[in-house]
Amino acid sequence: MKKSATQNAVSKEDIFRDAEKVFSVSLVNLLRGKGHDFLEQGYAGTTLNDSDGNRYLDCCTSNGTFNLGRRNAAIVARFKEAIYETDQGNFIMPSQEKTLLARKISGFVPGNLDCVLYGVTRGESIEAACKLARGFTGRPDLVTVDGGCYGESGFALSLSERKGKEQFGMLIPSVKVIPWGDAETAAQAIGQKTAAVVMEPIQAEHHCRTADKSYYAQIRALCDKTGAKLIFDETQSGFGRTGTKFFFEQIGVTPDILIIGEAVTSGMFPVTAMVFTPELKSFFDIHPLIHLCTFGGHDLGCLVAMEALDEYNRLNPWDNAKQIGDILIKGISSQAAKNSDKVISVAGRGLLISIKLADNNMALKFCAAARNAGLLVDTGSVDTSTVLIRPSLLICRYEADKILDIVAKTLLAI
Amino acid sequence: MSDTINVTMDNKERDDIQKLFGKHISWGQVRYLRCANMDVYERTRKGSTFTDAVSGERFFDCFSSAGCFNVGRGNTEIMDTLRDALNDHDMGSHGILSQAKVSFAIKLASLCPGDLNKVVLCASGADACAGAIKLAKGATGRNDVITMKKAYHGHEGFSLSANGKDYYKELFLPLMPGFHIVDFNDLEEVKRLAGKNIAAIVLEPVQGEGGIHVATMEYMKGLRKICDENGIMLIFDEVQTGFGRTGTLWAMEQYGVMPDIMFTAKAIGGGVYPNGAVVYREIKSLTEYVEANPLFHTSHGGGTDLGCIVSSAVLDYLVENKVWENAAKVGKRFKDGLNEIRRDNSDLVKEVRGMGLMIGIEYQYEFVGALMADCLARKGVWAVFSANAPQVMRFQIPITASMAEVEELLRRIKAAVRIMRVYLIFLKPLAVIPFIRRILDNVHVQIIAFNLIRDVEEFVGRLFPKKQEVKS
Numbered sequence: 001m002k003k004s005a006t007q008n009a010v011s012k013e014d015i016f017r018d019a020e021k022v023f024s025v026s027l028v029n030l031l032r033g034k035g036h037d038f039l040e041q042g043y044a045g046t047t048l049n050d051s052d053g054n055r056y057l058d059c060c061t062s063n064g065t066f067n068l069g070r071r072n073a074a075i076v077a078r079f080k081e082a083i084y085e086t087d088q089g090n091f092i093m094p095s096q097e098k099t100l101l102a103r104k105i106s107g108f109v110p111g112n113l114d115c116v117l118y119g120v121t122r123g124e125s126i127e128a129a130c131k132l133a134r135g136f137t138g139r140p141d142l143v144t145v146d147g148g149c150y151g152e153s154g155f156a157l158s159l160s161e162r163k164g165k166e167q168f169g170m171l172i173p174s175v176k177v178i179p180w181g182d183a184e185t186a187a188q189a190i191g192q193k194t195a196a197v198v199m200e201p202i203q204a205e206h207h208c209r210t211a212d213k214s215y216y217a218q219i220r221a222l223c224d225k226t227g228a229k230l231i232f233d234e235t236q237s238g239f240g241r242t243g244t245k246f247f248f249e250q251i252g253v254t255p256d257i258l259i260i261g262e263a264v265t266s267g268m269f270p271v272t273a274m275v276f277t278p279e280l281k282s283f284f285d286i287h288p289l290i291h292l293c294t295f296g297g298h299d300l301g302c303l304v305a306m307e308a309l310d311e312y313n314r315l316n317p318w319d320n321a322k323q324i325g326d327i328l329i330k331g332i333s334s335q336a337a338k339n340s341d342k343v344i345s346v347a348g349r350g351l352l353i354s355i356k357l358a359d360n361n362m363a364l365k366f367c368a369a370a371r372n373a374g375l376l377v378d379t380g381s382v383d384t385s386t387v388l389i390r391p392s393l394l395i396c397r398y399e400a401d402k403i404l405d406i407v408a409k410t411l412l413a414i
Numbered sequence: 415m416s417d418t419i420n421v422t423m424d425n426k427e428r429d430d431i432q433k434l435f436g437k438h439i440s441w442g443q444v445r446y447l448r449c450a451n452m453d454v455y456e457r458t459r460k461g462s463t464f465t466d467a468v469s470g471e472r473f474f475d476c477f478s479s480a481g482c483f484n485v486g487r488g489n490t491e492i493m494d495t496l497r498d499a500l501n502d503h504d505m506g507s508h509g510i511l512s513q514a515k516v517s518f519a520i521k522l523a524s525l526c527p528g529d530l531n532k533v534v535l536c537a538s539g540a541d542a543c544a545g546a547i548k549l550a551k552g553a554t555g556r557n558d559v560i561t562m563k564k565a566y567h568g569h570e571g572f573s574l575s576a577n578g579k580d581y582y583k584e585l586f587l588p589l590m591p592g593f594h595i596v597d598f599n600d601l602e603e604v605k606r607l608a609g610k611n612i613a614a615i616v617l618e619p620v621q622g623e624g625g626i627h628v629a630t631m632e633y634m635k636g637l638r639k640i641c642d643e644n645g646i647m648l649i650f651d652e653v654q655t656g657f658g659r660t661g662t663l664w665a666m667e668q669y670g671v672m673p674d675i676m677f678t679a680k681a682i683g684g685g686v687y688p689n690g691a692v693v694y695r696e697i698k699s700l701t702e703y704v705e706a707n708p709l710f711h712t713s714h715g716g717g718t719d720l721g722c723i724v725s726s727a728v729l730d731y732l733v734e735n736k737v738w739e740n741a742a743k744v745g746k747r748f749k750d751g752l753n754e755i756r757r758d759n760s761d762l763v764k765e766v767r768g769m770g771l772m773i774g775i776e777y778q779y780e781f782v783g784a785l786m787a788d789c790l791a792r793k794g795v796w797a798v799f800s801a802n803a804p805q806v807m808r809f810q811i812p813i814t815a816s817m818a819e820v821e822e823l824l825r826r827i828k829a830a831v832r833i834m835r836v837y838l839i840f841l842k843p844l845a846v847i848p849f850i851r852r853i854l855d856n857v858h859v860q861i862i863a864f865n866l867i868r869d870v871e872e873f874v875g876r877l878f879p880k881k882q883e884v885k886s
Contacts, residue, residue, distance in 0.1 A: 015511070015513055015516050015517070016511070018516050018517070018519075018520050019511055019516045019519075021520075021531070022516065022519040022520050022523055022531070022532060022533050023516075023519065023532070023533065023534075023708070024532075024701070024704045024705050024708045025705060026704075026705045026706070026708040027708035027709070028511075030708055030709070031509075031510075031511065036509070036510055037511075038510070038511075039511055039512055039513055040506055040507055040510045040511070040512045040719070041512065041513065042502050043502075043504065048507065051513070058507070060507055060508075060509075060510075061507075062505060062506070062507045062508040062714070063508055063714065065505070065508075065714075066504070070504055071500075071502075071503075071504050076500050079500055080497050080500055083493045083496055083497050083686065084493065085419055086419065086456075086459070087459050087483075087487060087488065087685045087686055088479060088482060088683065088685050088686065088688075089456055089479065090456065090475070090477050090478075090479045090796075091479050091480070092443075092447070092477075092798065093447065093452070093453070093454065093455075093456065094431070094432065094435040094439070094443065094444055094447065094453060094455070095455060095456060096419055096423070096431050096455060096467070097419065098435070098439065099431050099434045099435040099438065099439065100415075100417050100419075100434075102434070102435070102438035102439050103434055103438055104417070105438075106438055114437070114438060115437075115438055115439065116438055116439060117439070120537045120538045120541070120688050120715050121537045121538065121541055121713060121714055121715045121716070122714060122715075123541070123544075123570065124537075124538065124540065124541065124569075124570055127569065127570040127571055127574075128569075130586075131569075131585075131586045134585065134586045134587075135585040135586055138585075140587065140588055151714075152541075152544065152545075152548075152711050152712055152713065153540070153541060153544045153570035153571055153572065154544060154570050154571010154572040154573070154574065154575065154589075154590065155570065155571040156570075156571075157571070158571065164707060164710070167548075167551065167552040167555075167707070167710070168547075168548050168551045168552060169551045169556070169557030169558075169590075169592060169613070170557055170590055170591045170592055171571070171590060172571050172588070172589065172590060173588040173589075173590075173591065174588055261714075262505065262714060262715060267504050267505045268504050268505065268720075269505070269687070269720075270505065270537055270688050270714070270715025270716070270718060270721070272715070278437075281439075281440065284439070284440040284442060284443070285440055285441045285442035286442060287442070287585065288440050288442035288443040288445070288446040289443060289446065290581070290582065290585070291569050292569055293538065293540070293569065294479060294480060294482065294538060294539060294679070294680060295537070295538050295679075295683065295688035296538075298688060299456075300686055300687075301688075303419070306417055376507075378509070
């Protein structure tokens with residue numbers, strides 16, 4: 001019944017052929033379309049290399065994951081030690097690793113978000129959050145805003161604005177999608193049946209859309225009035241990306257549940273979590289082990305995340321993100337003004353920056369041309385006419401200038 | 415308290431950790447596990463065992479995180495591979511290809527039977543389950559899915575909808591419409607439901623969480639026929655049964671029945687790094703769909719560079735050592751040994767069942783689950799009763815276990831049974847009374863009662879402390 005494996009595939013062409021064979025031809029073509037048809041091979045700090053020896057400034061950072069740079073030295077060193085101290089552990093058991101990381105996260109996240117449930121993907125943490133809200137309130141409705149992107153699992157997909165999701169038939173019922181920024185509709189939609197309002201306070205994949213502070217305050221007030229829980233997904237905007245530890249600090253509204261993503265390990269280990277209030281934890285006290293995740297709270301992952309959080313606290317990268325981000329946004333905006341036929345607008349906060357181009361095709365061309373000039377960027381997944389600039393939060397002024405230079409050249413080239 | 419993980423913990427440190435876990439994660443979980451003496455803090459993880467940080471006692475790991483440790487715990491080959499990979503890798507960029515990702519996918523496909531040649535990399539069993547169901551729904555254009563009673567596929571939206579136990583679902587309703595839950599091993603019910611609205615039939619060849627129920631040959635062959643006749647995708651969940659656990663690399667090999675889609679996770683990560691995968695047949699209906707929708711299921715934390723390097727090393731280790739052959743050989747002795755225990759204790763043990771080293775024993779009474787976990791823990795055996803069936807205890811030791819270890823484990827289980835028999839002297843007459851039986855079976859009553867016993871024990875233990883030593 002066994003087949004023979006392809007042995008020692010070494011050349012890039014061979015590996016691409018294998019990728020076509022084992023994944024799909026169209027996946028590889030998709031990568032070709034935006035100039036991402038290379039093999040990642042080696043990365044450090046703010047850059048990555050391909051198998052041909054070319055070096056790129058990494059402005060994808062795996063959707064804002066490598067906040068402390070690629071292979072941050074302190075995290076790698078701790079990771080290597082930790083391999084010999086622990087393993088994933090039996091997932092149903094309490095462990096010192098899970099506990100100490102939870103305490104550290106509780107200290108790191110502002111406000112009374114003191115409790116933690118771990119996941120392994122962003123989507124799984126969204127699932128947990130929706131379930132906690134439903135379980136705690138005993139209500140069915142989940143209200144979300146349009147333009148969201150939460151992941152590929154069941155609840156996450158049901159909440160997301162995702163092309164083609166109708167292919168998967170009937171998803172999670174009782175999900176209401178309301179237009180972004182429309183407080184009146186929100187007031188009608190959020191009621192006594194609402195378990196939670198779910199949103200990314202800044203929609204990275206949707207041209208970094210934000211709203212006035214008053215909108216967030218109104219949503220918070222509606223939740224408080226009706227007893228609905230407010231869930232913020234800060235997978236992309238968290239851990240300093242927007243110039244503060246979390247974006248919600250800038251809008252002055254604290255959620256009841258916060259989703260944090262793989263940036264918690266700066267991309268060294270798939271750890272995600274939902275962080276929530278002590279009030280909500282009572283649900284898990286009454287119903288222990290009702291939501292399980294084998295790889296969630298992986299003991300080794302916890303030790304890696306603990307070191308990463310120490311690095312975050314030591315480096316305060318949000319300060320650099322704010323400072324360099326302001327320079328980049330200003331610089332890119334002025335280039336946009338010079339290329340108004342190609343650029344519709346520039347948006348973002350800190351080092352989460354979105355350039356909206358005339359159409360999808362132009363966004364793909366931008367990615368390909370930028371890569372040729374040594375900059376790795378990707379398009380937004382909800383608004384596919386946008387290109388996102390998401391470098392390491394530790395980039396220096398020189399590298400910021402290089403980004404501006406390449407963006408300028410790329411805008412001329414496309 | 416510092417962030418350092420020491421090899422041992424004293425009682426005060428343990429209490430502090432418990433309090434913190436209770437404060438930040440779940441106090442209920444601590445009490446739940448404490449009631450069956452299962453609140454052990456794992457240290458020095460080696461082969462089939464780990465030590466308890468507080469007592470220094472070495473425990474047999476009979477849970478293996480639900481079948482994750484198929485290369486053994488603390489496998490230095492896998493650990494060294496991960497350490498070396500850290501010299502030049504991290505998770506890698508989501509959506510960008512690398513040699514690590516592609517070569518792992520190719521290797522995995524090469525080890526799957528028949529034309530299971532195509533791969534989608536995922537992050538966990540639940541994530542892979544979602545991917546598999548999405549693939550079936552997308553490719554067939556149908557909505558409904560048939561799954562099994564007591565089935566366990568995960569806790570995200572798709573997998574939760576497919577789960578066969580209400581406890582995990584009822585507080586989170588409404589879930590996805592169109593999931594039909596049928597009796598396991600009952601073809602008639604599937605025949606009645608099978609039609610042009612059904613996208614997939616999903617099942618575990620051996621139900622793990624459900625209480626170690628093994629699918630019959632007739633059932634598997636019957637499902638394949640029904641799927642072929644109705645254009646339904648047959649999906650096998652090999653999350654727990656995969657990677658040698660049942661005595662062959664995949665459980666499906668023992669049936670000679672090919673699914674259209676298979677998904678797996680757990681042991682793929684070698685106990686050190688998460689990963690998962692959907693593997694599907696290279697048939698027109700599936701490949702056409704994926705070619706038209708290459709991003710139908712993407713996973714950020716799955717198929718990472720580090721994960722794929724580790725998983726490749728896991729596959730190499732399993733193949734080089736033919737670990738599944740050990741699972742079959744040692745598993746047979748273990749099952750025979752458990753059957754001997756059953757024959758001697760037929761008033762306690764009802765049935766022993768399973769394949770390879772995925773074995774369950776069903777007790778005569780539901781309340782025995784927690785009590786027996788307690789007795790086993792006192793004899794250095796860490797075993798878990800099934801979440802979906804508390805009267806069933808699962809034995810899923812790392813499949814690298816030696817024959818000598820299994821003999822030692824059987825001796826310890828026999829010793830635990832002897833303690834259990836003392837409890838039964840009091841409990842058996844009570845269990846005859848239906849009202850008392852209901853109280854005994856009630857999990858809340860068990861938690862309160864056993865926590866009280868633990869409190870008293872610990873109080874006495876602290877009055878007369880034992881000297882702690884770490885046993886190797």
